[in-house]
Amino acid sequence: MPRIGVYNGFDPVDVCSYCIEVLKVTAMGRASLRAMPLTHLKAYLSAYGLRGPSHAVEKEDYVRAVLDARQSNGCLPRVNEDYYRRHSIPQPTGERPKGFLARMAESFSDFVDSLPQPDLSSHAPPPPPLPPRQTAPRPPPRTTANRPPPSMPPRPQATPGPSNSRPAPQPTQSNPPRQSNPPPPPPSTQRPTPQPLPIDNLLTMKPEELSALSIGVLKAILQHHHVRIPQDALEKRDLVDRVATLVEAARAEKEREARARAAEEEAELEAQRQALEEIERKKKAAAQKDDTGASEGQASQEEIPVAVPKAAAHAAAKLERDGLCVICQDEDANIAIVDCGHLCLCLGCSELVMQSSKECPLCRTRIVTSQRLLRIFKT
Incomplete structure (x- = not known):
């Protein structure tokens, strides 16, 4: 906090974990404020009762509003700090207090949830029809006339008649028609690499x-x-x-x-x-x-040399021909190595070199790929 009196500078002050977040925003520079989310900037202005830009078009307008609200010592006016203490500090509860920006983010998510959702009733499947109710038949009225002694009721037959059978109601479930998945696309066949003719x-x-x-x-x-x-x-x-x-x-x-x-x-x-x-x-x-x-x-006669x-x-x-392959000494050297410039290989020996050492036979320069070999036509 800035020192009061004739002395310049700042003194360390104990701050809770809830208020430290907004104090960090107060101490941020322009670049750090530009990196903050727009929601946090709006929450910061609302927490201190600062007036935001009325016709803001870009994020830079909110950054400029935060910077303009500061005094010469880098702090906000006393009025805004009192506003923060009265309106933005939550009441103490048994739970661990959350940070200011986290709380504002939660309130913003609650605001998004409160927005009207699109009506999905038109896309939902119709409810299944209810089964018809079956009413049980009423028993006949009892008479007070003299009745014979009740006899033993007959045992129920194993297969009751159709008149005594009552079908159990079974709810009919209307399953919505399943959409058949489209067949998977056929695997792409790669074209074979063309082979060179001999x-x-x-x-x-x-x-x-x-x-x-x-x-x-x-x-x-x-x-x-x-x-x-x-x-x-x-x-x-x-x-x-x-x-x-x-x-x-x-x-x-x-x-x-x-x-x-x-x-x-x-x-x-x-x-x-x-x-x-x-x-x-x-x-x-x-x-x-x-x-x-x-x-x-x-x-x-024996000492006389034989004349050719x-x-x-x-x-x-x-x-006696010049320019032979340095490996086989039989074919003309018509393959040059681009990296070192040596014209010292024939076509057959160049393939053998690329399959084995991949080096120039004269200077041992590394041949990275066969594209570094160049055919030379002699005239």
């Missing part, structure tokens, strides 16, 4: 057959061979052109491999022919040695 099948297809493939199959083929799909590819023609370029590159690679294989076979045949000629030459030299017996000639024919040397030079 490259051998693509090599045998004509351009018209490539154009007849679906967009899903075309995208699957490009993704399988790590061919980048441009962002501006809006038509199917763009995908068909990419697949056609891939097929042409694969066909050229097949032809190059066939030529290299033919050159290797030719070089192998040439080497075998040279080996046979060398064997024949050695046989002839041995025969001449036996005939002449010149040991110096034999030694000189020009045709064999030319074929071996063709086999």
Whole structure:
């Protein structure tokens, strides 16, 4: 509480748990007041007898009303505090007192409950009809005439007649018709992921057959061979052109491999022919040695190096190709790793790498996903 006199500042005062809540509201700033519910702000103004905004449109109007009611020392005027003590403090009871804001929230909920509820009688099912009342027959009047002595009443038969049977009233219950639940929706069937066609099948297809493939199959083929799909590819023609370029590159690679294989076979045949000629030459030299017996000639012939024919040397030079796969050393390296930029893998070895280490074989850079592999077309 603010000090009275010439001294500035505040002194601590004991406050009950009921009043501490409204005192906290008095000490709050603008940001804290904006965070409070509108119901609590209205309850605070009503508790201190403060006049709320007459034509409030936004919550900021109530916040401004709370701030304007404070004096220069941050407290409310004495008149409003006296009003709070006279009208807003509940009478003491045996129960534990509740907080002011909690009590105001309860009163607000009671006010909501007192609002008129919608008439549900039109939607309720009609009451069951009451069974008709059955009146028992009146007994005949008694006569005072002389009667014979009463005899033993006959035993009731097991199956009484229809005249003596009285049907027990059974209330008829009218069950409202149950609404049949709608059948559950059929489970959504997921479309199977299109599988890419093998490259051998693509090599045998004509351009018209490539154009007849679906967009899903075309995208699957490009993704399988790590061919980048441009962002501006809006038509199917763009995908068909990419697949056609891939097929042409694969066909050229097949032809190059066939030529290299033919050159290797030719070089192998040439080497075998040279080996046979060398064997024949050695046989002839041995025969001449036996005939002449010149040991110096034999030694000189053995030291003479075998000259490689020009045709064999030319074929071996063709086999020296650069840019081979660093793993298999057999196929051309046409798969580049985007993260490190190394062009060092073929398609088959790239699949093996993604199934095992997922690292660049040269610099050990981590390959997170197969989308980081890019197909390079050599011209």
